[in-house]
Each structure stands twice: as structure tokens, then as C-alpha cells.
Amino acid sequence: MGAIWQVFGTDAHGMTMSLLQACDAIALVPRDGSVALKPNLVLASAPEAGAVTHPGVLSGCIEYFRACGVQNISVIESSWVGDKTLRAMRTAGYDEVCKRYDVPFFDLKADKVRTVQTAVGPMALCARALDAGLLVDLPVLKGHCQTRMTCALKNLKGCIPDREKRRFHAMGLTKPIAALGAALRPGLVVVDSICGDLCFEEGGTPVQTNRMYAGTDAVQIDAYGCALMGLDLDEVPYVRLAQEYGAGTAHWSEDDLVLLNEPNDAEPYSPPTGTVARLTRGVHESQACSACFASLVRALYASGDASGKNIYIGQGWRGRELDGLGVGRCCAGAKTCVMGCPPTAEAIAQAL
Ligand code: SF4
Structure with missing residues (x-):
């Protein structure tokens, strides 16, 4: 089982830098490889509402990888069906971050698509997610009205075209989410749990948690997220199914937790x-x-x-x-x- 690094506070930028340094994230980037940052921009909403990834997580990642000499960094995302990704990007303040660091933002709704074989059959995936040297998953830990919780695995749904998103819902979400996790296997996950929403993916009832955590196994990250939300793994069946499909391990223990500071260091x-x-x-x-x-x-x-x-x-x-x-x-x-x-x-x- 891998380590889960954890830090408490309210400064998303600084906390992200600390996590990346602690887990030696640069070692995960293939030689001359690119880094694609995949935040959660499900809809146009301010980060304080608990639905989308704080822009400080983005700037922390960019600054860390830049300082390590990585030149090819991009931000990739596709909002849910019904919202415009670029509108969501501006509302969350990502346009300012991307401009400041001169990093391109790619709306995956306009990306090329390739079909890959998965545990549930052929699936259409966006090429920029498939081709990333290191895919960095930057989800928000929050509630979800259909799947109870959403974090690392479900955030990858932003890496498929809209027609595939509709098909996921028709298939009942559980199986395709698990299969998508196995197909993409992000190399690094950095979770924004600063104020994720309690019940809904759209935000509106944020809970001030002041926590971020990171690891290299999206399934383990989600299993730990379930525990943080008070949910049994049986209530979020795609997590164990993702393990079955080869996306990672759903096991974690207290021994896996590496605390970078104390909870009472936060506001x-x-x-x-x-x-x-x-x-x-x-x-x-x-x-x-x-x-x-x-x-x-x-x-x-x-x-x-x-x-x-x-x-x-x-x-x-x-x-x-x-x-x-x-x-x-x-x-x-x-x-x-x-x-x-x-x-x-x-x-x-x-x-x-
Ligand atoms: S210091 Fe006390 S209040 Fe703070 S997290 Fe620990 S047990 Fe809870």
C-alpha cells in the first residue's frame, strides 16, 4: 500500500507545494515528459462553494513542477454536460493563474477522442488525458447526489467527451467510473478537501475541513476519502470495483498516513x-x-x-x-x- 501525505491549513497554494515536495512528485514525471493537471471544474462556481478545485492547487502544482525544470505543463478539463468549460474556468479564477504562469488551458470538449478497450467494453477518451506523461488528478472530496461521494476516480469523468458522459449515466455510473479509473490510472492525485460540499457535487453546503492529501493510487485515495466522509465502501461501490478492474487498491491503514503538520495548525x-x-x-x-x-x-x-x-x-x-x-x-x-x-x-x- 502507498503512503497518503496529508496537510492541514487554508493556503491551497502552499499546502500543494508541501505535498508535492513531500511525495517527491518530480520523480513521477517520465524523462522529457509532460504534466497534465486535471482539476474539478464540474460547473461555473466559486471555489468557496465547495464544488471546484481551488486555483491555489493549480498554481502550487505549476510552481512546483516549473521549479523542477518541467516545461511542458498544461491544464485539461471538460465541465459537465450543460455548462461551458471556459466559463467555469474563468469563474474559478483559473484564467488568471494560467496567464500568470503562461500555461495553456485545454477545454477537452474540443479535444480529439480515441477509443480504448476497458473492463466494460470500448470507451471514448480524450487524447490529451491519454497522452499525458504524468496525469495529475486534482479532485475535490465532496458529496454526490447519485454516487454518495466523488473524489479521484469520478473526477476523471472530465476526461471523456459529453456523449460518453451521457452514456456513463445510462450505464449507472458505477461500472464505467471504475473502468475509467483503470484505463487512465493517474500517476498522482492531490485532493482539495479544504471546503468540499457535504451533499452535492454542485456545491452550496461547503464544510470547512482545511485539509489536503495526496497519493499515487486513485483507488486508495478514494477509499480514504470514504472514511473521511463517514461512508462505508459498500455505499460507494465503484471504489472496490475499480480495484477489481486493476485501477489500484482499496485498502489503507493509519500506518499509510504521513502528516506534514497538525490539524490545529489550521485556521x-x-x-x-x-x-x-x-x-x-x-x-x-x-x-x-x-x-x-x-x-x-x-x-x-x-x-x-x-x-x-x-x-x-x-x-x-x-x-x-x-x-x-x-x-x-x-x-x-x-x-x-x-x-x-x-x-x-x-x-x-x-x-x-
Ligand atoms: S487537536 Fe483536538 S480538536 Fe484538534 S483535531 Fe486533534 S482531537 Fe480534534
């Missing part, structure tokens, strides 16, 4: 609004780190109604005896505590 969490506020009503929060609070929010969302439960979270409860469920090692004095710093949403969901 305090933003005051919750809307759905998040409703879910956390009654939670006793005191100086909770964003990553910890986000794990709790996702667990509450995944496990349904938790009203009537006495839940404590945050550094302000350290050393105190607490009559209820404690979340994170700061609340070790609770009657029952989900240990971890931060604990995964999956572990909290089980305790709930």
Missing part, C-alpha cells in the same frame, strides 16, 4: 450555516479544529438523526470529565470517546 473552523448548522445543533463545541469538526459534520450527515446525543468536540474540553460522546483525543475525558486527531467520520459514525 479555526468557520461558523456553520444552513444544513451544517442544523446538523450540529446541540453539539458542545469548544475550540475545535476544522478537520475534527468537519469529520463530525460528515458523520452526522451520514448517520442520520443524532438528536438527543450529548456530543463534545474541541481543544477547550481537554482534561475535563464529560457526560456524553467525545470526538477526538481532546475529549478523552468523555464517557465514550472516538479517539484520533482528528478521527475519521467513519469512526464517529460508528460511535453514533
